[in-house]
Amino acid sequence: xxxxxxxxxxxxxxxxxxxxxxxxxxxxxxxxxxxLGLLRKELIGSLGMAAARSILTxxxxxxxxxxxxSLKLEFPDLFADSWTGPKLHMLQGMVRVEENKRSDxxxxxxxxxxxxxxxxxxxxxxxxxxxSEDSVCWTLTGFASGYVSYWRGEKVYFIEDxxxxxGDAVCHVEGRTREQWGEALEPYLPYFESESGDEVxxxxxxxxxxxxxxxxxxxxxxxxxxxxxxxxxxxTARSSAMRQVVELTRRIARVDSSVIVTGESxxxxxxxxxxxxxxxxxxxxxxxxxxxxxxxETLLESELFxxxxxxxxxxxxxxxxxxxxAHGGTLFLDEIGEVSQSMxxxxxxxxQEREVRxxxxxxxxxxxxxVVAATNRNLSDEVSKGNFxxxxxxxxxxxxxxxxxxxxxxxxxxxxxxxxxxxxxxxAGRKVTGFTPKAADQLxxxxxxxxxxxxxxxxxxxxxxxxxxxxxxEDLPEELRSALPRAGIVESVRPLEEIEREYIxxxxxxxxxxxxxxxxxxxxxxxxxxRKLADYEKQxxxx
Numbered sequence: 115x116x117x118x119x120x121x122x123x124x125x126x127x128x129x130x131x132x133x134x135x136x137x138x139x140x141x142x143x144x145x146x147x148x149x150l151g152l153l154r155k156e157l158i159g160s161l162g163m164a165a166a167r168s169i170l171t172x173x174x175x176x177x178x179x180x181x182x183x184s185l186k187l188e189f190p191d192l193f194a195d196s197w198t199g200p201k202l203h204m205l206q207g208m209v210r211v212e213e214n215k216r217s218d219x220x221x222x223x224x225x226x227x228x229x230x231x232x233x234x235x236x237x238x239x240x241x242x243x244x245x246s247e248d249s250v251c252w253t254l255t256g257f258a259s260g261y262v263s264y265w266r267g268e269k270v271y272f273i274e275d276x277x278x279x280x281g282d283a284v285c286h287v288e289g290r291t292r293e294q295w296g297e298a299l300e301p302y303l304p305y306f307e308s309e310s311g312d313e314v315x316x317x318x319x320x321x322x323x324x325x326x327x328x329x330x331x332x333x334x335x336x337x338x339x340x341x342x343x344x345x346x347x348x349x350t351a352r353s354s355a356m357r358q359v360v361e362l363t364r365r366i367a368r369v370d371s372s373v374i375v376t377g378e379s380x381x382x383x384x385x386x387x388x389x390x391x392x393x394x395x396x397x398x399x400x401x402x403x404x405x406x407x408x409x410x411e412t413l414l415e416s417e418l419f420x421x422x423x424x425x426x427x428x429x430x431x432x433x434x435x436x437x438x439x440a441h442g443g444t445l446f447l448d449e450i451g452e453v454s455q456s457m458x459x460x461x462x463x464x465x466q467e468r469e470v471r472x473x474x475x476x477x478x479x480x481x482x483x484x485v486v487a488a489t490n491r492n493l494s495d496e497v498s499k500g501n502f503x504x505x506x507x508x509x510x511x512x513x514x515x516x517x518x519x520x521x522x523x524x525x526x527x528x529x530x531x532x533x534x535x536x537x538x539x540x541x542a543g544r545k546v547t548g549f550t551p552k553a554a555d556q557l558x559x560x561x562x563x564x565x566x567x568x569x570x571x572x573x574x575x576x577x578x579x580x581x582x583x584x585x586x587x588e589d590l591p592e593e594l595r596s597a598l599p600r601a602g603i604v605e606s607v608r609p610l611e612e613i614e615r616e617y618i619x620x621x622x623x624x625x626x627x628x629x630x631x632x633x634x635x636x637x638x639x640x641x642x643x644x645r646k647l648a649d650y651e652k653q654x655x656x657x
Contacts, residue, residue, distance in 0.1 A: 137206070140184055151238025158243065164304075167252050171305040174256025181257075182264035199261040200228065209233045209254055209285075210431075224294070225270060226262060230254065230285035232431055236278045240439045244400020250279035252305070255287055259306065262289055271295060273302055349385050350530050353523035359386065362515055367393035372465070372510050374450070375488040377517030380567030383488040384448060386517055390486055391444040399443030402436050407449030411457055416473055419460070425474025437470045437481055445483045450510065451491035451502065462506045485510065520562040520569060530566060531557055534573040535585065546580050552587040559616070560594050596624040615650060618643070 126142070128135030135142050157166035181202060186193040200211035210231040230251065239250040249255075251274050258272040268291060276286040292299060351360045366373055367390045375383040384403060391401045406414060416426075420435030437445060447453075453461065464470055465485060469478040487510045496502035520527065531549065539546045549557065553576070562568055572594055576585035587595060618636065625631045633643040 147234045147238055148241070150234070151242045154235075154238060155242040168305045170252040171256040171259075174253030174258075175260035175263075175306060176256075177253070178257035178260030178262075179264045180260075182261045186264075193265070196265075199258070199265065203254070203257065207234070208257075209251070224288035224290045225266070226258075226272075226287075226289035228258075228287050230287065233278065233285055236285065237434065239279045240400075240434060241441065244402065244439060244443055246277075246280045248280060249274035249277035249285075251277060251285055251287075256306070258287060258289060271299055271302065271306060273299070349382065349389055350526050350533065352529055353525040355518045355523050356526055359515060359517060360389070363389050364393050366390055366513050366515065370394075370484050371512040372484070373486045373513045373515060374493065374511045375486065375515045375517060376493075377488075377490065378519045378565055379490045380565035381517045381519050382566050383490075383517050384446065386515055387444070387446045387486040387488060391446075391484075394444070394484070396443050396484060400440050401444050401446065402440035403446040403448060404436055405448045407452035411454050414453070414457060415460070419470055420472040422472050422474035425472075429474070432472075435470060435472060437464060437483065438479060440483045441481050443483065445485050447485065447487040449489060450487040451489040451493060451496060455503065458503045458506050462503065462509060465506075465509045520565045524558060527557055527562075527569065528554060530569055531573050534570045535577065538574045538577040542577055544577055544580065545583055546577050546585055548584050549576075550584050550586045553585050553590060556587055556590060556594060559620075615646075618646060619650070622647075 126135065126137055135144075154166065154170065157169060161169070178199075182193070182199070185198065185202075192198045203209055204211055212229045212231065233251050233254060235251045235254060239246060255272040255274050259270060262270045262272070270289045270291055272287045272289040273295070274285060274287045276282040276284060278285055290299075349356070349360060351357045363386055373387075373390060375386050377383050387403075388401060391397060404414075404418065409417060416429075416433070416435070418435050418437050420433050420438060421429050423429055423432050447461075464481070467478070468482065469480050471478045493502055493507055493511070497504050497507050520530075528549075531554075535546060535548070538544075557569075557572075564571075572591050573585075575591050576589040579589040580586070618632075621636055622629070622632045625635065629643055629647075630640055633640045636643070
């Protein structure tokens with residue numbers, strides 16, 4: 115018999131009145147997947163992510179190895195078939211395996227690589243813990259490692275480099291020997307190795323110290339480097355306007371009401387939504403963000419609500435929606451003003467009934483979520499025009515937070531710019547430590563129609579072009595360099611002569627140093643312009 119002939123009805127035997135059942139001659143029991151998901155959650159909550167992963171990986175390894183041992187003893191022909199291991203994985207309901215490829219002898223290629231679908235670990239991790247920063251198929255990679263290690267007679271380690279649990283489209287694993295993996299295996303080795311109790315706790319302590327150091331480093335990188343600046347949950351709030359927003363946000367976080375965050379594009383609405391989540395009692399649960407304006411109506415419905423297998427062309431398996439994935443946590447609906455009328459009705463039902471129905475299913479599932487929505491539109495006007503449902507508007511807008519544009523929070527510009535400079539320099543491997551006075555001055559005098567997002571892009575542009583340790587005016591984007599000083603908010607009264615000088619020099623830069631055109635634009639004589647420029651040169655200002 116070959117692996118293709120395996121049939122669950124022939125492998126599974128049981129007493130009709132219950133009590134015992136056997137799978138391939140060994141006693142088996144049935145566990146509810148949700149119970150295993152709750153066990154995972156408890157292990158992570160009690161022991162931490164690293165310890166829980168180590169336990170579950172070694173559990174899977176032992177399961178895989180024992181399965182291979184039993185198979186070799188009872189069914190030697192099946193044991194020789196390389197597809198039997200993946201087939202048993204599927205028959206036990208753990209995962210669906212496709213394209214199980216084995217090496218043709220090329221040392222650069224992995225011994226085994228597989229694509230996994232419908233992983234029970236992904237499903238349960240998303241249900242109980244939300245999206246992960248790392249792969250989550252721990253028992254499955256352990257099982258594959260234990261089974262293949264026994265099958266080949268040498269230690270083989272499987273590592274999952276893509277995982278649906280962290281947002282990838284498919285789970286992908288590769289199996290190699292320790293020598294083949296080389297140094298790439300070192301971070302994963304503690305999860306596979308069985309150690310004494312002291313060694314386990316030493317490794318756990320080391321992992322915790324490393325994690326704490328990473329967090330401290332990240333906080334330092336995100337903190338404002340200028341004196342007196344303050345940071346709240348990765349939000350720079352030195353200006354009074356932003357401080358008020360942060361204070362309101364923290365008060366809102368204590369209750370579970372729905373919130374609408376309004377403001378111009380790029381002003382930092384998602385940051386505010388994340389702060390609401392992080393300061394709330396739901397902070398340990400998932401924060402799921404959806405850009406409603408980036409998806410078509412059909413795709414948005416599938417992404418939000420999920421779908422049943424066969425619900426439409428291409429729906430080859432059941433899929434959990436993002437609303438379910440946010441269970442226990444916060445669902446952030448960005449650009450809510452772009453949602454169609456029909457989708458508004460469906461969202462209203464979720465908010466009213468606290469339940470969701472997958473596309474193609476006729477049963478509802480209870481969800482516990484807090485909804486935070488964001489828009490750059492005036493939803494009140496949209497309601498008046500009939501473009502947005504009034505009942506949904508009032509369901510969402512229990513509380514409204516308005517994020518001021520960057521031009522209204524001048525004190526935040528330089529602290530934010532320095533944060534972005536640190537980040538961009540680190541990513542580019544450059545040692546750009548700050549801005550020259552001219553560059554900093556221009557950053558403060560620009561109007562920032564694109565808000566924080568435009569500021570971040572401008573700083574990244576400066577880092578890319580900078581030839582020194584400080585970004586200069588010439589390193590900034592052209593539209594920023596040539597922009598005239600903006601009228602509007604000023605922090606203090608300044609001499610009129612100083613303001614005039616700055617404006618004339620900025621106008622000269624904007625015209626490409628064309629003095630005749632500059633004089634015409636300023637409605638002054640060319641002789642007057644030359645006289646003023648000569649005075650500026652004497653004072654040490656270069657036109």
